[in-house]
Amino acid sequence: MATKEQIIAKAKEAILDFDEDVAAEVAEEALAAGINPAELIQDGFTEAMTEVGAQFEAGTLFLPHVIAASEAMQAGVDVLTPELEKLSSESKGRGTIVIGTIEGDIHSIGKDIVATMLKIAGFKVIDLGRDVPITSYVEKAKEAKADVVASSALMTTTMVNQIQIEEQLKEAGVRDSLKTMVGGAPVTQDWATKIGADIYGENATDAVTKLKALF
Numbered sequence: 001m002a003t004k005e006q007i008i009a010k011a012k013e014a015i016l017d018f019d020e021d022v023a024a025e026v027a028e029e030a031l032a033a034g035i036n037p038a039e040l041i042q043d044g045f046t047e048a049m050t051e052v053g054a055q056f057e058a059g060t061l062f063l064p065h066v067i068a069a070s071e072a073m074q075a076g077v078d079v080l081t082p083e084l085e086k087l088s089s090e091s092k093g094r095g096t097i098v099i100g101t102i103e104g105d106i107h108s109i110g111k112d113i114v115a116t117m118l119k120i121a122g123f124k125v126i127d128l129g130r131d132v133p134i135t136s137y138v139e140k141a142k143e144a145k146a147d148v149v150a151s152s153a154l155m156t157t158t159m160v161n162q163i164q165i166e167e168q169l170k171e172a173g174v175r176d177s178l179k180t181m182v183g184g185a186p187v188t189q190d191w192a193t194k195i196g197a198d199i200y201g202e203n204a205t206d207a208v209t210k211l212k213a214l215f
Contacts, residue, residue: 011044018068023076037080038120045073053109094215095147098140100128102161107154113204134164138172150181163195
């Protein structure tokens, strides 16, 4: 029987090898061994994704690698989701969050990690994916009566689209009934303040901490 440390190390390895099958297998193994899925995600999958992100920034990995790593993480998280949902229903529903990577942007590492950690924290998360049109955020926010609309931008050229979310939520008449959160590598507190977003998430942990404080 593998130890918890070995299973978590194997989870990291699966992501760094872009191996969806192994990621799913490790998730099964972790559940069978009674490891808290949140721990496997944070110390295994998320840590590996952070490494992938750093290598991407450094130019040693490229976009196809990043997407392959995200897909491997997703395969593992899919196996853990039923268990996570049980756990999160115990930590009482905290609110509904619509989240996505902004239109024109196909990076989703940070957003994937935030979405997963929010699920663990007991939020209902509606993940719209990457390259999400502004209208989709607005429609989904109305339909799901969302408490928070969160957008991630990884490039300065797509960051400007976060202004459109603010504008279109106002036009739809729902801006006052919810909070907006922005994040992503080029995004700063100054930017969030300038466009009128309620919350700036510096990283996944910061985003989760701030949203927990809200609810």
